[in-house]
Amino acid sequence: xxxxxxxxxxxxxxxxxxxxxxxxxxxxxxxxxxxxxxxxxxxxxxxxxxxxxxxxxxxxxxxxxxxxxxxxxxxxxxxxxxxxxxxxxxxxxxxxxxxxxxxxxxxxxxxxxxxxxxxxxxxxxxxxxxxxxxxxxxxxxxxxxxxxxxxxxxxxxxxxxxxxxxxxxxxxxxxxxxxxxxxxxxxxxxxxxxxxxxxxxxxxxxxxxxxxxxxxxxxxxxxxxxxxxxxxxxxxxxxxxxxxxxxxxxxxxxxxxxxxxxxxxxxxxxxxxxxxxxxxxxxxxxxxxxxxxxxxxxxxxxxxxxxxxxxxxxxxxxxxxxxxxxxxxxxxxxxxxxxxxxxxxxxxxxxxxxxxxxxxxxxxxxxxxxxxxxxxxxxxxxxxxxxxxxxxxxxxxxxxxxxxxxxxxxxxxxxxxxxxxxxxxxxxxxxxxxxxxxxxxxxxxxxxxxxxxxxxxxxxxxxxxxxxxxxxxxxxxxxxxxxxxxxxxxxxxxxxxxxxxxxxxxxxxxxxxxxxxxxxxxxxxxxxxxxxxxxxxxxxxxxxxxxxxxxxxxxxxxxxxxxxxxxxxxxxxxxxxxxxxxxxxxxxxxxxxxxxxxxxxx
Amino acid sequence: xxxxxxxxxxxxxxxxxxxxxxxxxxxxxxxxxxxxxxxxxxxxxxxxxxxxxxxxxxxxxxxxxxxxxxxxxxxxxxxxxxxxxxxxxxxxxxxxxxxxxxxxxxxxxxxxxxxxxxxxxxxxxxxxxxxxxxxxxxxxxxxxxxxxxxxxxxxxxxxxxxxxxxxxxxxxxxxxxxxxxxxxxxxxxxxxxxxxxxxxxxxxxxxxxxxxxxxxxxxxxxxxxxxxxxxxxxxxxxxxxxxxxxxxxxxxxxxxxxxxxxxxxxxxxxxxxxxxxxxxxxxxxxxxxxxxxxxxxxxxxxxxxxxxxxxxxxxxxxxxxxxxxxxxxxxxxxxxxxxxxxxxxxxxxxxxxxxxxxxxxxxxxxx
Numbered sequence: 001x002x003x004x005x006x007x008x009x010x011x012x013x014x015x016x017x018x019x020x021x022x023x024x025x026x027x028x029x030x031x032x033x034x035x036x037x038x039x040x041x042x043x044x045x046x047x048x049x050x051x052x053x054x055x056x057x058x059x060x061x062x063x064x065x066x067x068x069x070x071x072x073x074x075x076x077x078x079x080x081x082x083x084x085x086x087x088x089x090x091x092x093x094x095x096x097x098x099x100x101x102x103x104x105x106x107x108x109x110x111x112x113x114x115x116x117x118x119x120x121x122x123x124x125x126x127x128x129x130x131x132x133x134x135x136x137x138x139x140x141x142x143x144x145x146x147x148x149x150x151x152x153x154x155x156x157x158x159x160x161x162x163x164x165x166x167x168x169x170x171x172x173x174x175x176x177x178x179x180x181x182x183x184x185x186x187x188x189x190x191x192x193x194x195x196x197x198x199x200x201x202x203x204x205x206x207x208x209x210x211x212x213x214x215x216x217x218x219x220x221x222x223x224x225x226x227x228x229x230x231x232x233x234x235x236x237x238x239x240x241x242x243x244x245x246x247x248x249x250x251x252x253x254x255x256x257x258x259x260x261x262x263x264x265x266x267x268x269x270x271x272x273x274x275x276x277x278x279x280x281x282x283x284x285x286x287x288x289x290x291x292x293x294x295x296x297x298x299x300x301x302x303x304x305x306x307x308x309x310x311x312x313x314x315x316x317x318x319x320x321x322x323x324x325x326x327x328x329x330x331x332x333x334x335x336x337x338x339x340x341x342x343x344x345x346x347x348x349x350x351x352x353x354x355x356x357x358x359x360x361x362x363x364x365x366x367x368x369x370x371x372x373x374x375x376x377x378x379x380x381x382x383x384x385x386x387x388x389x390x391x392x393x394x395x396x397x398x399x400x401x402x403x404x405x406x407x408x409x410x411x412x413x414x415x416x417x418x419x420x421x422x423x424x425x426x427x428x429x430x431x432x433x434x435x436x437x438x439x440x441x442x443x444x445x446x447x448x449x450x451x452x453x454x455x456x457x458x459x460x461x462x463x464x465x466x467x468x469x470x471x472x473x474x475x476x477x478x479x480x481x482x483x484x485x486x487x488x489x490x491x492x493x494x495x496x497x498x499x500x501x502x503x504x505x506x507x508x509x510x511x512x513x514x515x516x517x518x519x520x521x522x523x524x525x526x527x528x529x530x531x532x533x534x535x536x537x538x539x540x541x542x543x544x545x546x547x548x549x550x551x552x553x554x555x556x557x558x559x560x561x562x563x564x565x566x567x568x569x570x571x572x573x574x575x576x577x578x579x580x581x582x583x584x585x586x587x588x589x590x591x592x593x594x595x596x597x598x599x600x601x602x
Numbered sequence: 603x604x605x606x607x608x609x610x611x612x613x614x615x616x617x618x619x620x621x622x623x624x625x626x627x628x629x630x631x632x633x634x635x636x637x638x639x640x641x642x643x644x645x646x647x648x649x650x651x652x653x654x655x656x657x658x659x660x661x662x663x664x665x666x667x668x669x670x671x672x673x674x675x676x677x678x679x680x681x682x683x684x685x686x687x688x689x690x691x692x693x694x695x696x697x698x699x700x701x702x703x704x705x706x707x708x709x710x711x712x713x714x715x716x717x718x719x720x721x722x723x724x725x726x727x728x729x730x731x732x733x734x735x736x737x738x739x740x741x742x743x744x745x746x747x748x749x750x751x752x753x754x755x756x757x758x759x760x761x762x763x764x765x766x767x768x769x770x771x772x773x774x775x776x777x778x779x780x781x782x783x784x785x786x787x788x789x790x791x792x793x794x795x796x797x798x799x800x801x802x803x804x805x806x807x808x809x810x811x812x813x814x815x816x817x818x819x820x821x822x823x824x825x826x827x828x829x830x831x832x833x834x835x836x837x838x839x840x841x842x843x844x845x846x847x848x849x850x851x852x853x854x855x856x857x858x859x860x861x862x863x864x865x866x867x868x869x870x871x872x873x874x875x876x877x878x879x880x881x882x883x884x885x886x887x888x889x890x891x892x893x894x895x896x897x898x899x900x901x902x903x904x905x906x907x908x909x910x911x912x913x914x915x916x917x918x919x920x921x922x923x924x925x926x927x928x929x930x931x932x933x934x935x936x937x938x939x940x941x942x943x944x945x946x947x948x949x950x951x952x953x954x955x956x957x958x959x960x961x962x963x964x965x966x967x968x969x
Contacts, residue, residue, distance in 0.1 A: 081961060082958065082961060082962060083961055083962055084961065108962070112958065115958060116954055116955075116958065119954060119957070120954040123953065123954050123957070197957075200957050200960065200961055201957050203957075203960050203961075204956045204957045204959070204960040207960045208950070208956070208960075212819075213817050213818065213819035213820075214812075214815050214817050215812060215815065215817045215819065215820050215844075215846070215853065216817075216819050216846070217846050217849065217851065217853065219849075220819075220846060220848060220849050340848075341848050341849070344847070344848040345819065345848055348818040348819060348847070352950065353950065355950070356950030356951075356952055356956075359950075359952030359953065359956075360952050360956060363952070363953065363956075363957075471963075473960070473961055506849060506851045507851075508852070508890070594846075594849075594851040594852060594853060595852075595853060595854065
């Protein structure tokens with residue numbers, strides 16, 4: 001790396017035109033402060049575009065705050081991970097930048113016995129604790145489902161009067177909102193209860209193999225550990241089952257056209273239509289709590305709220321079933337391949353190393369199902385319910401005149417929504433008008449314009465001077481940020497028409513590029529194209545049967561996109577930095593998911 | 603009594619095809635022939651061919667008093683007299699080559715060569731190699747004492763060379779070697795391997811570990827157009843491919859600029875250097891499918907031999923795509939194998955202690 005190889009300072013990165021007032025959209029503690037410039041510029045920050053690829057609305061900052069705060073608490077306060085505390089995070093021009101916090105070297109030794117006792121307890125009781133986790137998370141989801149927001153009535157219910165309750169409906173409304181936020185906070189605490197330890201055990205196995213086989217591909221290690229029956233793949237599996245059932249029951253023609261309502265009605269007219277409709281209904285809870293995004297944005301589309309999405313995928317699958325294709329994942333073949341790979345590497349080791357291999361593999365396989373499955377329970381299922389409840393509240397306040405569109409609620413921060421609830425209840429109680437309806441529509445319009453302006457400018461991959469070597473374990477494993485990656489970002493290799501990234505899923509293919517910036521563009525994909533996107537979501541899997549390869553700007557070996565691509569046998573190169581803004585629709589590409597290289601042909 | 607009388611194995615066939623041999627046949631095929639049969643049995647393709655079994659040689663000795671004549675000459679040998687060794691060697695070899703091959707043996711070789719040729723059309727050029735039963739001796743140089751004849755064409759020539767191979771068992775150095783090592787001549791029988799000459803479109807070497815790092819999870823292939831000798835000798839810069847051994851995925855490819863190739867001149871029954879035409883010089887000498895096929899072959903050989911191998915291979919022009927990658931030779935890799943044995947054992951830590959160690963000194967992910 002040359003002396004000048006550094007990323008810009010956030011203080012030298014102005015917002016795009018029209019977004020000058022962006023800082024007011026986010027909490028004061030999340031932005032870079034002028035007063036702290038020298039302190040902040042001394043740190044290296046990388047953009048987490050893997051989870052937050054586009055600027056997020058003020059309310060959506062809650063996902064950054066809860067997720068990254070809870071990630072940190074487990075390292076810093078629960079398990080006392082000796083060398084690593086949490087990750088500092090800032091918002092700049094609408095994007096999220098991260099900087100891991102190391103433990104001072106002199107404090108590391110004292111944390112070792114604490115870590116052994118605390119983390120050791122989890123490793124030793126993993127399955128029992130995980131069963132308990134499952135119960136906790138399902139109960140938490142049920143608690144969120146139980147919350148109902150209701151518009152304030154003309155009068156306090158008569159029963160409340162007769163029962164001597166002595167409280168009004170605003171009290172319940174405020175309480176429900178606070179409770180929903182608290183339940184979300186719980187959701188994200190649970191999210192990280194096992195995750196950091198899971199990654200750490202995986203990293204131990206990973207490092208051991210890299211020591212034995214310096215050139216072993218990351219994806220080979222992942223394949224040895226990955227599960228076969230994974231909940232994250234269940235939603236897609238359910239669609240495949242429904243497609244096959246439709247053909248078996250002869251309802252496929254009825255399903256083939258029209259809106260969701262029309263198609264379901266047509267199915268109802270067929271002799272065995274009720275059987276299919278029951279299966280369709282049964283699959284929805286919980287498996288349609290599945291987002292075409294990643295769960296971090298209020299405008300994520302969940303299948304259960306947009307049944308046209310799963311129905312569209314089912315229609316595609318029906319076409320393939322009728323062509324005689326096997327659409328189901330070859331579970332037995334995947335399991336056999338995992339065992340073959342594991343046995344063949346083990347065979348190359350001497351006896352002592354093989355014993356260590358077995359031990360570390362055993363632990364990695366114990367912990368890894370969590371790494372794969374939590375995503376469904378948290379990002380998909382829990383967040384599906386959370387966003388639905390928030391939209392319910394948005395609808396009530398919209399009807400009360402606070403804003404033009406129900407989803408405008410997300411242009412407010414979560415603290416501002418408490419203010420709005422008081423304002424709403426205050427007007428109701430006083431019997432006068434609330435202030436919000438005369439304030440928020442204009443303010444929301446102003447904020448929407450800022451958001452639109454922020455979205456015109458892509459993020460910098462990183463800020464300030466990178467360390468000579470990236471050694472922070474979670475940075476590498478969760479975000480795929482390595483010294484090589486950083487050098488590639490700094491290396492400006494675009495003039496050659498070549499991009500490098502993580503070799504995330506093996507195979508080498510050529511094809512036409514299709515650049516997709518959001519899930520809403522997925523239907524533009526044509527058969528045999530190469531999907532190029534800032535980031536992908538597991539729920540894009542239904543289109544994976546039609547594409548040849550995937551190239552993403554961000555993501556590591558264990559990113560959800562990488563896991564799904566390996567599962568579907570699609571070559572993938574992740575973490576290219578900015579391929580999606582440099583590659584044009586229709587350009588011919590060669591993607592080598594074995595070496596991590598993407599080449600522009602022509 | 604003749605030393606060879608005890609070896610009467612009549613009733614056994616004289617010809618053993620490499621792809622038809624069973625374990626019980628290996629003793630009668632000599633070291634080289636048995637190795638080719640073992641490779642075939644392990645699913646590794648070798649150039650097609652057959653062994654002329656030791657029984658044929660034994661019957662040759664029995665016929666016409668040849669065995670007795672040899673025994674008498676050997677009995678009179680002065681071990682320390684080099685000149686006498688040469689004289690006895692000449693006399694024995696003349697006695698062998700002067701006699702006709704027994705009729706049943708000749709007919710068997712003729713039929714086998716005919717059948718082999720018929721698979722390719724016309725009289726097939728073959729290599730005729732001696733394959734002694736004592737070849738497995740640790741002193742590898744002994745294996746080289748016997749003869750190899752390349753580009754042999756026609757049944758008469760093949761029979762003639764088979765007899766020459768038998769005779770090579772009695773060249774002066776071989777006699778001296780056996781005498782010095784107390785082997786006598788009883789312990790050594792001669793089989794002969796008859797094998798298709800490979801007209802290589804591309805050829806090279808494959809190692810079942812990374813020679814730079816010793817990483818056993820890699821297969822490294824050097825390849826060029828034409829026959830493999832220039833790759834082995836280092837006369838040209840070959841294409842270089844690196845694969846992961848388990849996934850059989852191509853991790854690196856470096857296609858070299860190749861000026862010339864060594865090719866077969868069928869008319870002259872020899873090899874010639876030829877300048878590669880400009881448009882082909884920078885092309886890869888192997889397709890992706892062929893790279894993987896070569897790696898599979900090397901991997902199978904390593905598994906069969908039980909240690910890392912250094913394999914010579916070729917892509918035979920005469921064979922159809924998909925079955926044209928053949929192994930010519932496989933030797934144990936020695937450099938890293940010795941290092942591995944002398945490397946001090948490190949203690950490994952598993953469980954929470956292992957996780958702790960990793961967190962305290964994490965590795966970098968690197969491709």
